[in-house]
Amino acid sequence: MTNQFIEKIEKSLEKNTFIKITLSNFISSQEKSTLKKVLIRKTIIKREEKLTFVYRHKTNDITKNYSIKEGVNKVITLLTKESNNQNHEGFFNQAILFTTAFDLHLKNISKNPAIHSQKPTQKQTLSTSHDKQKKRAIQTKDQKGNSKNYLQALKITDNTGRVYANAQDKYKQINQYIEILSVLLKQLPTEKELQIIDMGAGKGYLTFALYDYLKNILKLKVSAVGVEFRKDLVELCTTIAEKSDFGSLSFVEGTIENYKIKEEDIEQKTQILIALHACDTATDDAIFKGIEADAELIVVAPCCHKQIRREIENAFKSDKKTENELSPLTNYGIFLERQAEMLTDTMRCLLLNYCGYQTKAVEFISDAHTPKNVLLIATKKESFLEENRKTEKLKEFEALKSFFGIKTHFLESLLLK
Structure with a gap:
């Protein structure tokens, strides 16, 4: 046998x-x-x-x-x-x-x-490739088999669609962002056009990829705006968008703080706000803009966290009343920095809860320019606007302020002024 x-x-x-x-x-x-x-x-x-x-x-x-x-x-x-x-x-x-x-x-x-x-249970032979390629949300070629223009222009791929060796991490990071966001985006209402506002767009890696994914893969009605204060990057991204035939994608020069979302857009479009690695309180400005625009989804990757670190340092080193079991942390700069990061973002989540958003924090692949790899995701939930829940979240927020001797969180100053 x-x-x-x-x-x-x-x-x-x-x-x-x-x-x-x-x-x-x-x-x-x-x-x-x-x-x-x-x-x-x-x-x-x-x-x-x-x-x-x-x-x-x-x-x-x-x-x-x-x-x-x-x-x-x-x-x-x-x-x-x-x-x-x-x-x-x-x-x-x-x-x-x-x-x-x-x-x-x-x-x-x-x-x-x-x-x-x-009878055979399978009628096709398996791939003989030794290295199985993961199916990415953002493919390097379009439906006609041509290398995507924006990926070439951003130095992610060559003209054959092959990802450059030094761009592998960036390509993986873009796809991980899209994979995380795709689950959330599919849960949003699609009766109205989706409007993506990318605060601090930089070179627009995610802006282009997200627009491509929503428009060409999910076939949704979408418009997107990348906000960036560096004029040269705005001009570069505008040129790339035009060459890629991305008609509903635009880039504007300006700061997060001063950018105004049009009232008619807030009424007519489903708002989605994104801010990746906006430095220190610029992340708070972005969150505030999202809340102001009644955004269905707010996604931020915080960076720097200087404001709360200074608050902790001032409280523990100058005011003996705020000494507690965590006081020894302030003797070690790296531990103080990490504590400030967790505290800043936890307080942001609590304030988002207070404003009617369900929040969660996830890790993603960090890029070469910053090791920060936490993504805060806030989804609008009507049930979170119940007065009892709002009161509870505000109490938790105030308790953290008191414990760490913090006078004010920057986002708090924007929301509760």
Whole structure:
């Protein structure tokens, strides 16, 4: 029976109908053996066909690659009850060969071997690529197979759509942003046009990618504005948008603090506000603009956190009344900095709760320019506007202020003035 099974494996490899092999029901003479299964597929490594074996143990997987001949011999060994090989720990009592023509089952090798064939469960061979490419939300080529203009212009890809080696992290980061936002965006009402405001857009990496995703992949009605105070970047992004035929994407020169969202846009469009790595209180300005515009979604990646750090330093070093169990933290600059980051963003979340937003904090891939990798996500929820809930969140906010001796949080000064 085993010989017949091996013959079918060899023929399927010759005819290129081979899909995979699963070996299961491992019987071992060693009590401590943890091997459960072996999964086998064909791969191409350095232009040579190999059989890749994934040894699935109780707590980990071990992968090994063999030539076709070595791999077939390895299958024979793993299906053999007895072996002269001193390292032979046991054998598999069951095996399934999957091909595009049939599935072949081999059972009960130890006692009453049986083999039978049935219709194929799969009709396509698996990819033989050794490195499986993850399906990214933002592909490097358009539907016609051409490299996307904006990715080329931003030095993410070359003219064939290949991602440059030094841009791999940025490409992954863009896609992670889109993956995080896509779940949230799909929950928003789509009766009205979506308007994305990207505060502090910089070179517009996310602005372009998000517009592309919403407009060309999700096929939604969307307009987007990137706000940036550096004139050269505004001009660069405007040119890229025009060459990419992104008609409803624009960039304007200005600061987050002074930017005004048009009243008619607030009425007619669903507002989504984004601010990535806006320095210190500029993040608070962006959050305030989102709340003012009654945005359905506010997403910020805070940076710097200087304002609250200064407040903590002043309180603990000059006012003995605010000394408490956390006072020793102020003796170590790096711990004080991290505490200021957590405190600043926690207080931001509480103020967003007070204003009717459900909040959460997630990690993402940081870029080369800043190690900051926390994303604050605020989604508008009517239930959060209940007076009891608002009162509770404000109490929690005031308690943190008191404990750390903070006189005021910048966002508080904007919201509660």
